[in-house]
Amino acid sequence: MAKAPDSTVYPLDHLVKRGAPDAPALVLKGEVLTYSDLSERVGQLAAWLRELVREEGARVASWDAKGELTCLLPLAAPRAGLVHVPINPLLKRAQAAHILSDSGASLLIANKGRMNSLHQGDVPDGCATWLESEALEAAYSAAASLPLSAAEPDDLAAILYTSGSTGRPKGVVLSHANLWLGAVSVAHYLKLASDDVTLSVLPLSFDYGQNQLLSTWYAGGSVVPLDYLFARDVMKACAKHQITTLAAVPPLWVQLTEIEWSEEAVANMRRMTNSGGALTLDLVRDLRRIFPDADLYPMYGLTEAFRSTYLDPSLVDEHPTSMGRAIPFAEVMVINEGGDVAAPGEEGELVHCGPLVAQGYWRDPERTARRFKPAPGASQYGGIAVWSGDSVKREDNGLLYFVARRDAMIKSAGNRISPQEVEEGALASGLVAEAVALGLPDERLGHAVHLVVRAEPGAQDYEAALPKFLTKELPNFMQPEQIHWRHTMPLNPNGKIDRTALLKELSR
Structure with a gap:
C-alpha cells in the first residue's frame, strides 16, 4: 500500500526550504534562481x-x-x-x-x-x-x-478570483492550509521528485496554474514559467529545458497535438496533467501517440475546493471518460436529490469535503452560504463542504463520471466565463437594449461564446460598432464567437428572457 502523504501543515513560505540550496527552483528568462x-x-x-x-x-x-x-x-x-x-x-x-x-x-x-x-x-x-x-x-x-x-494554518494567504454563472468574478479565499495541503496532495499523486522540471504555461491567477509552482517546489523541483503565443513555443520550451511535467487544458492540448514534436521535446516528458474540461477519446489517443512513455493524468476540480479527483494513468485506456477518484485530503461524495449518498450508477451532486475546502467567497456571505454548506451526515470530515452544483455518478468500481453542469457557466478554452460579464459589456456600449450570453458546444474550445442582442432604438451602425467595442472592453477569451441580432427576445412565463429557448434555437 502506498504511503500516505504528510498532513502536517506549515506556513506557505516554508516551501523555499523544500529543495537543496544549490538546486534550481525557478528558471527565468535571464537567470536561474536556486x-x-x-x-x-x-x-x-x-x-x-x-x-x-x-x-x-x-x-x-x-x-x-x-x-x-x-x-x-x-x-x-x-x-x-x-x-x-x-x-x-x-x-x-x-x-x-x-x-x-x-x-x-x-x-x-x-x-x-x-x-x-x-x-x-x-x-x-x-x-x-x-x-x-x-x-x-x-x-x-x-x-x-x-x-x-x-x-497559523487558517491564516489567509491568497484570494483567487473566479467567474460565477451570474454576477461579477468572486474572490475565493484560501488559507495557508488550503494551499500547503493542495501542494502536498498533487506532488504525492503525481509522484513529483526533486529532479522534475515543470513548464508553467497556465495563468498563475488560476488555482491549477498556481499549484504548478507550489507542488513542484514542495517536491524540490524546478519551474519554468512561460507565456506562449503559439503551440510551437510550448514544444520548443519542452526541448530547451528538458521538461518532465506539462499541465494544460483541453483546447491547448488540441493545439499541441496538431504540431510535429521533436524527439528532444518528448524525450524527458514523464507526465501530462489535464483539467478545466474533459479529454476526448481522440485527444487521449493523440497524446498517447506523441508521448508514449509519459503518464497521463485527467483531473477534475473547482477553485472553491482546489481539486477534487484524478484518474490514475493505469486506468486511462480502459476508462478514458472517467473523472477518477478523490485526491489525497479530499472526500468526494455523490448526494442525490433526497440528500442521501447516491447508489452506484445514480446521478447526484458532487460534494467536496475536507481540508482543501476554501474559506468561502471574499466579502460575499450570500453566495458563500449558497455554495459552502454543512457536509452530508455521512461525511468522515464533517464541517463545511463545497456543493459543486455539478451532476456526477459513481459506478460500482468506485470511479466517478461527470454528467452535467447545473449552472449557466460558460467554460471556453479552459476559462470559466460568467454570462453576465459578457452581457454587461454589451449593455455598456449603449448600442443594445437587451443581451444574453450563451455557451454553445465547440470542438476546439469546449464551449464558444454566443451573444444574442436586441439593438437600442435609435442606435446607429450597431452591427459594426458592437464587436469593436467588445474587443476593447473584454478580454480575448470572453469575445463572442458570433453575435445574433434579434428584434424581440423570447420571454418565459415569469416575463424574463427565456434563455432555454434561445439556447435550443441556436443549437439547431
Missing part, C-alpha cells in the same frame, strides 16, 4: 511589502505576465502577513478594476502597459501603485529580509 536564491529574495520582497503595507491581512494585488514578481509574491505576501490577489493578465481594465475594488487592495504591482490602461477611479482610495521593475529594484536594494513566517 532554492537559496528563492529563500533570500522572498525574504527581501516580504520585508519591502511589510514596510509598505503595515496592516496585517491587507491585500496585495499583482497584474502582470509570468515572471519573477508573480512567481515570488505567492510566498512573499503571506510571509509578510498579507494576502496575495493575483489578477489574470488576460483581463482588461474593467475586470481588473472590479477585483481591486472588491478585494480592497492596499497595493497594486503591475507592468507599465497595464498600469497605464487604468482610468481615474479604477484604483481604490488608499491603494498604492508600483511598477513591477521598480518594486523588485526597491525590494532587493534594501538590506532587510524577513525570516520564515509563523503563520
Whole structure:
C-alpha cells in the first residue's frame, strides 16, 4: 500500500526550504534562481511589502505576465502577513478594476502597459501603485529580509478570483492550509521528485496554474514559467529545458497535438496533467501517440475546493471518460436529490469535503452560504463542504463520471466565463437594449461564446460598432464567437428572457 502523504501543515513560505540550496527552483528568462536564491529574495520582497503595507491581512494585488514578481509574491505576501490577489493578465481594465475594488487592495504591482490602461477611479482610495521593475529594484536594494513566517494554518494567504454563472468574478479565499495541503496532495499523486522540471504555461491567477509552482517546489523541483503565443513555443520550451511535467487544458492540448514534436521535446516528458474540461477519446489517443512513455493524468476540480479527483494513468485506456477518484485530503461524495449518498450508477451532486475546502467567497456571505454548506451526515470530515452544483455518478468500481453542469457557466478554452460579464459589456456600449450570453458546444474550445442582442432604438451602425467595442472592453477569451441580432427576445412565463429557448434555437 502506498504511503500516505504528510498532513502536517506549515506556513506557505516554508516551501523555499523544500529543495537543496544549490538546486534550481525557478528558471527565468535571464537567470536561474536556486532554492537559496528563492529563500533570500522572498525574504527581501516580504520585508519591502511589510514596510509598505503595515496592516496585517491587507491585500496585495499583482497584474502582470509570468515572471519573477508573480512567481515570488505567492510566498512573499503571506510571509509578510498579507494576502496575495493575483489578477489574470488576460483581463482588461474593467475586470481588473472590479477585483481591486472588491478585494480592497492596499497595493497594486503591475507592468507599465497595464498600469497605464487604468482610468481615474479604477484604483481604490488608499491603494498604492508600483511598477513591477521598480518594486523588485526597491525590494532587493534594501538590506532587510524577513525570516520564515509563523503563520497559523487558517491564516489567509491568497484570494483567487473566479467567474460565477451570474454576477461579477468572486474572490475565493484560501488559507495557508488550503494551499500547503493542495501542494502536498498533487506532488504525492503525481509522484513529483526533486529532479522534475515543470513548464508553467497556465495563468498563475488560476488555482491549477498556481499549484504548478507550489507542488513542484514542495517536491524540490524546478519551474519554468512561460507565456506562449503559439503551440510551437510550448514544444520548443519542452526541448530547451528538458521538461518532465506539462499541465494544460483541453483546447491547448488540441493545439499541441496538431504540431510535429521533436524527439528532444518528448524525450524527458514523464507526465501530462489535464483539467478545466474533459479529454476526448481522440485527444487521449493523440497524446498517447506523441508521448508514449509519459503518464497521463485527467483531473477534475473547482477553485472553491482546489481539486477534487484524478484518474490514475493505469486506468486511462480502459476508462478514458472517467473523472477518477478523490485526491489525497479530499472526500468526494455523490448526494442525490433526497440528500442521501447516491447508489452506484445514480446521478447526484458532487460534494467536496475536507481540508482543501476554501474559506468561502471574499466579502460575499450570500453566495458563500449558497455554495459552502454543512457536509452530508455521512461525511468522515464533517464541517463545511463545497456543493459543486455539478451532476456526477459513481459506478460500482468506485470511479466517478461527470454528467452535467447545473449552472449557466460558460467554460471556453479552459476559462470559466460568467454570462453576465459578457452581457454587461454589451449593455455598456449603449448600442443594445437587451443581451444574453450563451455557451454553445465547440470542438476546439469546449464551449464558444454566443451573444444574442436586441439593438437600442435609435442606435446607429450597431452591427459594426458592437464587436469593436467588445474587443476593447473584454478580454480575448470572453469575445463572442458570433453575435445574433434579434428584434424581440423570447420571454418565459415569469416575463424574463427565456434563455432555454434561445439556447435550443441556436443549437439547431
